[in-house]
Amino acid sequence: MAPRCWRWWPWTAWPRTRPPPSESTQSRSRAPVGLNGSAGRPASAKYRSFHQQFSTQEQTPQICVVGSGPAGFYTAQHLLKHHSRAHVDIYEKQLVPFGLVRFGVAPDHPEVKNVINTFTRTAHSDRCAFHGNVVVGRDVTVQELRDAYHAVVLSYGAEDHRGLEIPGEELPGVLSARAFVGWYNGLPENRKLAPDLSCDTAVVLGQGNVALDVARILLTPPEYLEKTDITEAALGALRQSQVKTVWIVGRRGPLQVAFTIKELREMIQLPGTRPILDPADFLGLQDRIKEVPRPRKRLTELLLQAATEKPGVAEAARRASASRAWGLRFFRSPQQVLPSPDGRRAAGIRLAVTRLEGVGEATRAVPTGAVEDLPCGLVLSSIGYKSRPIDPSVPFDPKLGVIPNMEGRVVDVPGLYCSGWVKRGPTGVITTTMTDSFVTGQILLQDLKAGLLPSGPRPGYAAIKALLGCRGVWPVSFSDWEKLDAEEVSRGQGAGKPREKLLDPQEMLRLLGR
Amino acid sequence: MSALMFGQLRAHLSRVRHGAYLVSGSHDACHGRLRGLGRRECWVPTASGQGCLVVPTRGLLGVRGGGGGGACDSQEVPGDRLAPGGGGRSRRPRAARGRGERGVRRPVRPTDSATLAFLLFFKQPSSCLLQGLRICRSIRSAFPPDLLAPSHPSGACEASLACSTCHVYVSEDHLDLLPPPDEREDDMLDMAPLLQENSRLGCQIVLTPELEGAEFTLPKITRNFYVDGHVPKPH
Numbered sequence: 001m002a003p004r005c006w007r008w009w010p011w012t013a014w015p016r017t018r019p020p021p022s023e024s025t026q027s028r029s030r031a032p033v034g035l036n037g038s039a040g041r042p043a044s045a046k047y048r049s050f051h052q053q054f055s056t057q058e059q060t061p062q063i064c065v066v067g068s069g070p071a072g073f074y075t076a077q078h079l080l081k082h083h084s085r086a087h088v089d090i091y092e093k094q095l096v097p098f099g100l101v102r103f104g105v106a107p108d109h110p111e112v113k114n115v116i117n118t119f120t121r122t123a124h125s126d127r128c129a130f131h132g133n134v135v136v137g138r139d140v141t142v143q144e145l146r147d148a149y150h151a152v153v154l155s156y157g158a159e160d161h162r163g164l165e166i167p168g169e170e171l172p173g174v175l176s177a178r179a180f181v182g183w184y185n186g187l188p189e190n191r192k193l194a195p196d197l198s199c200d201t202a203v204v205l206g207q208g209n210v211a212l213d214v215a216r217i218l219l220t221p222p223e224y225l226e227k228t229d230i231t232e233a234a235l236g237a238l239r240q241s242q243v244k245t246v247w248i249v250g251r252r253g254p255l256q257v258a259f260t261i262k263e264l265r266e267m268i269q270l271p272g273t274r275p276i277l278d279p280a281d282f283l284g285l286q287d288r289i290k291e292v293p294r295p296r297k298r299l300t301e302l303l304l305q306a307a308t309e310k311p312g313v314a315e316a317a318r319r320a321s322a323s324r325a326w327g328l329r330f331f332r333s334p335q336q337v338l339p340s341p342d343g344r345r346a347a348g349i350r351l352a353v354t355r356l357e358g359v360g361e362a363t364r365a366v367p368t369g370a371v372e373d374l375p376c377g378l379v380l381s382s383i384g385y386k387s388r389p390i391d392p393s394v395p396f397d398p399k400l401g402v403i404p405n406m407e408g409r410v411v412d413v414p415g416l417y418c419s420g421w422v423k424r425g426p427t428g429v430i431t432t433t434m435t436d437s438f439v440t441g442q443i444l445l446q447d448l449k450a451g452l453l454p455s456g457p458r459p460g461y462a463a464i465k466a467l468l469g470c471r472g473v474w475p476v477s478f479s480d481w482e483k484l485d486a487e488e489v490s491r492g493q494g495a496g497k498p499r500e501k502l503l504d505p506q507e508m509l510r511l512l513g514r
Numbered sequence: 515m516s517a518l519m520f521g522q523l524r525a526h527l528s529r530v531r532h533g534a535y536l537v538s539g540s541h542d543a544c545h546g547r548l549r550g551l552g553r554r555e556c557w558v559p560t561a562s563g564q565g566c567l568v569v570p571t572r573g574l575l576g577v578r579g580g581g582g583g584g585a586c587d588s589q590e591v592p593g594d595r596l597a598p599g600g601g602g603r604s605r606r607p608r609a610a611r612g613r614g615e616r617g618v619r620r621p622v623r624p625t626d627s628a629t630l631a632f633l634l635f636f637k638q639p640s641s642c643l644l645q646g647l648r649i650c651r652s653i654r655s656a657f658p659p660d661l662l663a664p665s666h667p668s669g670a671c672e673a674s675l676a677c678s679t680c681h682v683y684v685s686e687d688h689l690d691l692l693p694p695p696d697e698r699e700d701d702m703l704d705m706a707p708l709l710q711e712n713s714r715l716g717c718q719i720v721l722t723p724e725l726e727g728a729e730f731t732l733p734k735i736t737r738n739f740y741v742d743g744h745v746p747k748p749h
Contacts, residue, residue, distance in 0.1 A: 111674035295704035
């Protein structure tokens with residue numbers, strides 16, 4: 001029974017105490033994974049399956065999740081719930097977890113951030129560990145993770161924005177909405193953005209929920225934001241802001257808007273502002289929406305109502321006294337950002353007038369040849385995000401901006417999975433990501449059960465910790481995050497805010513005693 | 515099938531002693547009891563001895579499913595049908611089911627059209643502890659904690675009308691008894707997959723005596739990701 005006895009009693013030693021075959025788990029020259037999960041080496045296949053037979057039930061699958069946003073946490077949650085022994089390690093490049101729930105959800109939508117409580121409970125599980133401040137692709141490669149774990153799930157989201165690719169894009173005054181959101185939400189890499197809000201008109205390109213978020217934050221009276229977790233720097237800048245009108249411009253029509261009804265309702269009822277909607281844009285729409293699915297129908301009906309119906313007395317008075325305004329412009333596609341006379345900043349945007357071709361989801365905007373110039377001092381492009389390739393060994397589709405996969409299994413790479421935006425593309429809300437992450441988790445567990453993942457024990461974090469130590473990277477644990485969390489909450493208390501976010505990574509590391 | 519199941523349960527309930535039921539208090543105080551049909555009820559005695567019985571039935575999570583519910587061999591997916599309870603439950607006559615399915619606790623088998631059925635039986639409506647309890651929490655408390663642990667997908671936004679994870683289908687008969695949805699609830703429902711005419715958000719449904727006999731079904735897309743293959747520990 002004791003391992004040291006096997007030398008004397010090789011033929012009576014119980015199989016489960018035999019040492020595993022001497023193959024290196026760090027081996028770089030991996031043969032394709034065989035059907036029963038063995039490395040395809042005939043000599044040890046018989047021995048391995050014998051060993052496997054008796055030790056599988058004791059094996060703890062080590063699974064690694066890259067990214068700690070909703071996709072990462074929901075995948076981890078699913079794996080922990082449906083496998084009684086699996087151990088999940090979540091890696092994150094920021095010092096703090098939660099991804100877009102923390103850095104993307106608007107400060108005036110705190111209820112959406114309640115999912116953090118669920119994620120915190122997952123992280124507290126003794127089979128789950130969080131390792132922040134680790135950049136996969138730079139501090140550790142995906143191959144090293146695949147060697148140390150039985151399976152790796154990539155859920156690192158989409159951190160790039162789609163570029164406008166028009167002349168003048170580089171002028172000061174043109175920003176991506178993503179950077180703007182990161183700025184007011186305290187993303188460390190955007191803390192020095194310092195957008196110039198001294199113009200009176202801003203143009204937001206794109207008609208999704210992010211575009212509405214950005215418009216809403218620009219126009220909300222600052223006193224409404226004082227009790228939210230918006231950063232102090234952003235609040236200060238917004239108090240000084242001169243922006244009075246925000247145009248939200250889309251290249252297609254009212255039936256193709258990508259925002260959802262809740263956010264539209266908020267815009268219509270935004271205090272201190274009035275909507276500017278041209279009824280001409282909505283002609284004939286009432287009939288066309290009779291047969292569309294309910295969500296689109298309700299959304300369009302609300303738009304129609306806001307554009308064409310006379311408001312009640314109280315609402316009319318509110319709008320008349322509003323000092324700020326927002327409007328939707330349709331069938332306009334950006335062609336060029338126009339510089340100021342001294343060429344030093346953006347002063348307007350040239351929009352090509354479009355018309356629609358095609359039907360249903362495939363409706364496309366094609367230019368008509370006409371153009372229109374819209375003066376403005378701030379241009380925020382909100383036309384979508386895209387993912388970046390994380391590692392040369394991971395396949396990536398640059399056109400779609402996603403990792404090629406089948407239901408979450410990365411194509412041609414066994415043991416590698418993906419979930420969230422890096423799998424489907426950067427659309428959808430947290431619920432969509434949740435469902436999608438559960439699919440990936442399910443697929444992974446199916447593969448585990450079918451023996452398609454590497455068998456035999458894997459070192460998991462023990463191996464990665466050693467590597468990171470050699471490279472001078474000091475991961476941040478979940479309890480470290482909780483210290484930072486407590487610090488943020490206590491700083492916010494003085495100002496009546498739920499938290500005052502820490503912005504400087506160096507300051508955060510100092511607080512942790514590094 | 516829902517009528518069949520409800521009929522069984524009604525017959526069963528008529529045999530139960532008066533004044534002895536309650537439910538959905540804290541799980542610790544819950545006393546399951548094996549009744550003749552292999553069905554367990556979850557009840558907690560109160561000081562007043564009155565209250566309500568919530569009987570989660572059927573193979574959703576297999577917790578209390580026994581008796582007629584144990585067959586678990588229906589395949590149909592609720593899809594976009596308007597049938598309450600998702601339709602598609604097995605229609606095998608009771609006699610055709612094995613003897614072993616009665617009076618014996620069975621491990622759950624995954625089922626496609628599992629229904630979470632809350633059958634409310636109120637002795638004294640005025641003192642019912644469940645009154646005012648929202649469906650979301652009552653789901654949690656009626657099941658063992660490891661089953662619907664805090665990390666259950668429903669209620670991601672903790673009942674603040676900011677998500678659609680607690681999306682349920684309400685049995686047709688009881689749909690009209692619910693107050694009409696708030697505009698904000700409708701807005702969130704718009705984003706829920708597999709929307710039906712009888713869709714509501716569970717976190718907005720407050721249980722009242724009028725809802726006796728109501729059935730709430732989870733949409734397939736929620737269930738499959740959570741409960742398939744999961745074998746709950748006996749209560």
